[in-house]
Amino acid sequence: MTTFVDRVELHVAAGNGGHGCASVHREKFKPLGGPDGGNGGRGGDVTLVVDQSVTTLLEYHHSPHRKATNGQPGAGDNRSGKDGQDLVLPVPDGTVILDKQGNVLADLVGQGTTFVAGQGGRGGLGNAALASARRKAPGFALLGEPGEARDIVMELKTVADVALVGYPSAGKSSLISVLSAAKPKIADYPFTTLVPNLGVVTAGSTVYTIADVPGLIPGASQGKGLGLEFLRHVERCSVLVHILDTATLESDRDPVTDLDAIEAELQQYGGLENRPRIVVLNKIDIPDGQDLAEMIRPDLEARGYQVFEVSAVARTGLKELSFALAGIIAEARAAKPKEEATRIVIRPKAVDDAGFTVTLEEDGIYRVRGEKPERWVRQTDFNNDEAVGYLADRLNRLGVEDELMKAGARAGDGVAIGAEDNAVVFDWEPTMMAGAEMLGRRGEDHRLEAPRPAATRRREREAERDEAQREYDGFKPF
Structure with missing residues (x-):
């Protein structure tokens, strides 16, 4: 049964935003009191x-699908929907987050470090929030935005100061058991250690962590044996300690050859050239x-290594080794620049980014891609003509129509907004301005206008009667 997993693929889905509400306030003697539809609630985030x-x-190996709750829809009487509950997923210290292409999204180090793996969808605005001086009574509301759903890869890189590397049965587990309080499984056959073991060592005023990496053999960096699965655990260590077996019973091996073989694997893995090395001759x-x-x-020593002769069984030479490691670690910590525990990769947008792109595809379709246009499309109820007109206004103000004309689009050409698998396609009419011109004074209802004084209404009726009389007199025969 698997008890240790240091790499999983996780499928996260944030909560969807709640839909906005289109409602009109009604009460006795005031049947049309104005829009009072509330906003939808925000969808819950998925946070590591x-x-x-x-x-x-x-835990994520057994349950790789995680989803936050959705936001609630808005209601009348200006009642906003309840926000969805965030889903918080605990991960080990030293977890690296990657996308499916292998790009690093975040490197989580330090207690409490967080990363939002899935952003909850925005709640749709109700018609009360959409009302304005021009649009006094919107007959529509915006839909809630779908939550972010994506697949991520989580890799665990053990956060340790010292990494013990060496052939199977070289004595790494025995050494960590006598240097610290760790109690790893120990035996005299290959691949006893199937998971990295971590221990805490105190040497004077310095406290550091030490990890033994499961046995490396030639070809480990290409996937042979167990080494490839755990080589990532040596990346964060400040010092590498080669454990060499001076009492091996295999006739084709010797400590120097073992050292060269392990160094070759570390070199092929890459990224460890500047780490200090110490050689420990075990089983003396x-x-x-x-x-x-x-x-x-x-x-x-002629090669430049600092060498220690120890015996994990007899517990000889351990004090000198422990204090030597403490000195190297103290120097490494002093030389390390202070930085934030959270290391999140930020990819800023270009300063000249218009927020969308227009491209002509092979099938003659002009595809519009961009965060705002695609979000607006997702929030539009296409069964409501007024909502469609509002979308046309927003796209026009953003400059989409101008870019389509620059790209060579003509009347009747197909335009798609969004990705291929989820796009809205329509025939473009360049003379079509915004929906306001198509639908008239959209969103205005004269019944909601404030009543005028009686004298004003009387003067208007008299003016209309006089105008009608003049027209009649103009056509009266002589």
Whole structure:
């Protein structure tokens, strides 16, 4: 049974926004008291938050589909709909968020760090919010915007100061068990460690974390063995510690050859060239191991490595190793610039971005793409002519019609707004101005106008009677 998962694909869906309400206030002796439709509620967000108590992505491996709740629709009497409830998903410290193409969206490090994986849809405006001096009684409301739905990939990169690397059964788990309070599974057969183990070490005034990475073998960076699955866990470490087995029973292996093989895998994986290295010659409690350690130590030191001879079983040489690691880590922390815990990739828009694009496709369709036009289309009720006219006004003010003319569009050409799988297609009429010219004084109702004084109405009736009399006199025969 799987107990540790460090990479999952998650399908998130934010809540949809509630629809706006089109309503007219009515009461006794005032049947048309003006628009009073409320706005729809906002859809809930899907948010990832770092929780130190979570150490694996196992929960999302079993339940990869997550959805927030929808916003409620608005109602009459200016009542707005209730917002949807946000869905908060706890993730381990060191989780990297990527899209399906492998682009990094966020790198979550530090307790409480958050990232909005799915943005809730906006609630639609009610007709009360759409009313204006020109549009006193809108007979329509905007629909709620669908919530953001997308697939993301979450990768866990263990946040540790020290990474122990080496061949299977080199003694990494034994070493971490005596340096810290960690209790990993230990045995003398290959691939005992199936998941990274993390321990906390105190050396003087320095406290640091140490992780042992499951056994690396030649070809691990190309997917052989277990190494590829866990090589990402060494990326955040400040120092790499090579654990070399000086008492191996395999005739075709020796500590120096093991070191070269592991370094070759780390080099092929990439990104670790500037990390300091320490070599630990383990199992010197065995006579042959002690002799071999003394034999190869000068060669390793000549390569520039700092070498320590230890025995995890006899617990010799551990204090010197622990304090040496503490010194390297303290220097690395002092040299590291202070930065925000949250590292989110921001891709700003160009300063000359008009907010939409118009392109001519092979089938002769002019496709309009942009955040605003597509959102307005999603919020439009196409069963309501007045709502369609309002959409035409907005697109015209944004400059869509001007761009269509510049692109060469002519009367009768097909225009699509949105992506291919969810677009609104219509025949374009360049002489068609906004909906106000088509539908007259859209949204105005003379019954809602304030009553005029009686004297004014009497003068208007007398003026109309006099005008009618003059017209009659003009056609009277002599």
